[in-house]
Amino acid sequence: MSGQPSNLGDILAIVHSCQSFNAVANQLLPTLRSIVWNHTVQAESMLGGLIDGADPLLNMGLGTGGGRQAAPYTLGTLYMLSARLGMASPPDTTYQTIVEWCATFEPHQARLASDRVGKLAKGIVRWAEQHGQPEDALEPLRLLITRYPPSPGYLTSVHPVFVQLCCTTRHFPLALPILSVPIYEIDKEICDLHYTDNLLYHYCGGVALGALKRYSEAAEFFEVTVSSPSTVASAIQVEAYKKLALIQLILYGKTTPPPKYTSPAVSRAFRNSSGTQPYLKFINAVEVADREAARKLAKDVEGFQTDNNMGLVQQVLDRLPWLAVKKLKETYMKLSLEEIGREIGLSDDPKGVRTLIVDMIAVGELSASIHPDGTVSFEGESALLPQPSRIQIESALVQAREAVEALTALDRTIGRSRDYIQKALHQRDSGGMGWQDEESMMPPMRGESWEDNL
Template identity: 40%
Template structure:
């Protein structure tokens, strides 16, 4: 870009007249001095007019994206919130994908604008439009994803995130978004928090586990926080902590072992007195780490898990015996607890007039809708895995490595890739 073209007026002319969008992107990205680019893009026209009111928000998507993202991240001029919302509803995705780093700036700028207006709710709808319209695939991770979840949590609009969270991430496309390793961790960590706030424990456990098991040369601080929350969610939903997958970084469980959480896990659920002592002593720590709510829910459910363990050993027990076992003083409270568990389907039992509780195995019950949902999920996951297998089979890097591995063992290409003499791909070769 020539020196006389450093004004926003000249830039606006190029935006509105060019038909070569990649060239326009190169000009906007590299044709301005790096140290003053955002200042120039966020300035008004020479006439004092707002360029965003001159440009067509849809047809001039690329130019608007550069100017809008600059304006939202500088203090040169205000941006009408309704204009931001309108752009996110109407932009042309193919144009926006030419400048993924500006899309990231736009998303962060929307967050800042909501903070300026002290209106967290404002950010939810524009970010939802961005996160659903911008990616080439609905299951592709972008930098917008964690920002959107943060907005939903801040605005207490948790349900708004469920359609996005219901689609497992299966694609990482470097050209689509300027992702970092931390974006993946943050998205799944925030997803776990959001599901935990909704008391969707199975989904929360899944998202926290994805964060915890993400590969890396060393555990990230966020993974340790996710592991704490994963363990607490397991206590709430299962009554115990589960063995971590073998592919978790070996240092991560050791880091957790040196925290107060290990004492909590070891005392759970039977040692009610010890649990209360830990809560009182470490309440400030749990609160600072944003885990106090989960800890209190876990401790509140401890008597239920202790009671369920009793059913594995005894067929009948008196209310007094149960009260002593679960750490509750009043038989009336125990009776209320048992009736509550019976009502929610957690326990199958009968209480006699004399206060004797008889336990029995609950009859299995499956709703047609639940069976259909399981079958539908299995089919959907099968299709995703099949597509990933096909992509791997077409990968030049994979074929090259497989070929070199086969030659190392003295195999011919045909022997390695073909099943028998049928001409079909050997399934086992896909997992070498």
């Protein structure tokens, strides 16, 4: 490495010599990038190694309670820690070292090397899995995802890694604070994002929300996945389409068309793929209120189990009586419990019908009254709808305006991107209904799938 540091000790000397942000950005960063780009394998091994058997990260205070003392050297330690956790056989690294780095790093320095932040996030998951405790990666990733972006509305390469891990470890509630913040900012300068990062984040977010029975929010996440711009259908998008359709059946008893800006390739893939035909038949049976056909399709088709969607299918079946009652309300103002039972297929269970109506009223799904003589009077739905205050309305309008402005700016940026235009033209000219090969991006299955929680 002529003219470059030849060992980790030399690199550490440069790290310690760069005391200002300008020195870090203009001297240390080019040096580290040059080392990695010119000698990839050897450089990663050197950066992640030890010095005469001693751990330089520990010597800098990381893992010993001195993380804040190491914060001024964030860029250097980021390169070292991300290199180490990416090695096949890394030196022993303690949980405390990883957590301290994530809790004390200097965000402005870390944003100079967004690719290393993404590498670190994946390395933390790999380290935890190697130790047989994948849950140990959750807290470091939570710290990383909350401290790294300039504001919570940024999508980063850490987002899909964290939310996917929440799903694979079944710690769905841990993802809620992240999922509850709308994404309105994408900055390639500080976020080393790839197309599948957006898809995987929203897909896994939909799974987590669905597992928590937050179906309306789950539908929004799956819809973002399905309608993300593409000229070739992605495997992730098709899987999201399946789950979106089932959740819509749970919510409304029918499916709704995807947004008009959804790529025709994605819609064609869902309609024409052999793997989606069981879904189309099931959807049709539910929408025409053929309960027997729906139950038979759910029982006889293996495709739902293969896709780990049997939980959602069962939720649809459980919701059929609820949906049937709500459909009756559209036609009748008053019915007896016996009449309702006949209409929804529970004619031999009047107590069950009463329990169903009571449950629907209790959870706010139905506005109705049960009279002593066993008749049910359906009422207007206005009482079920919360009335927003003027302050809430004004706040929502401000948020909507800011979102529109951010999306407009992003659209202009993408429109000026030469790489994006060239890729779009290339994919258009290639034609066909090919699928992007993103199966490898899907969360790994370990025995019972995490998607079974849906």
